Amino acid sequence: MFILDLTNPLTLILVIIATALVIFLGRKIKSSAITLIPLIFFLVLLVIHIVQVLTLDIEYAHLSSLLYKCIAIDFIFILITFFTYRWVDKLEAKKYDRKMDWLRK
Numbered sequence: 001m002f003i004l005d006l007t008n009p010l011t012l013i014l015v016i017i018a019t020a021l022v023i024f025l026g027r028k029i030k031s032s033a034i035t036l037i038p039l040i041f042f043l044v045l046l047v048i049h050i051v052q053v054l055t056l057d058i059e060y061a062h063l064s065s066l067l068y069k070c071i072a073i074d075f076i077f078i079l080i081t082f083f084t085y086r087w088v089d090k091l092e093a094k095k096y097d098r099k100m101d102w103l104r105k
Contacts, residue, residue, distance in 0.1 A: 003052065004045065006073045007066060019077065023084045032089035039081040046074040 006012055019038045026034035053067045 035085045035088045042077040
């Protein structure tokens with residue numbers, strides 16, 4: 001069973017660097033669509049990890065703790081990328097002089 005293990009330090013560092021670079025690019029260009037990419041990636045990764053936990057065979061029961069740690073890391077990344085998306089969206093709204101009220105409706 002293949003698991004994208006985010007608890008591995010090397011993988012975690014590479015994911016952090018890639019996420020930071022995409023967020024920096026979105027901030028530099030002032031485009032919230034670019035910062036939406038890592039958010040969607042981590043949401044899909046969360047769904048994948050949850051499906052893997054739910055369909056875990058008995059012979060792979062030792063992997064359940066690893067999958068739960070990966071789910072926790074996914075939630076942390078989703079939280080971080082959501083707030084950076086909102087931040088870059090605010091920058092984009094100032095750039096194009098439009099209101100940002102999609103959350104207040």
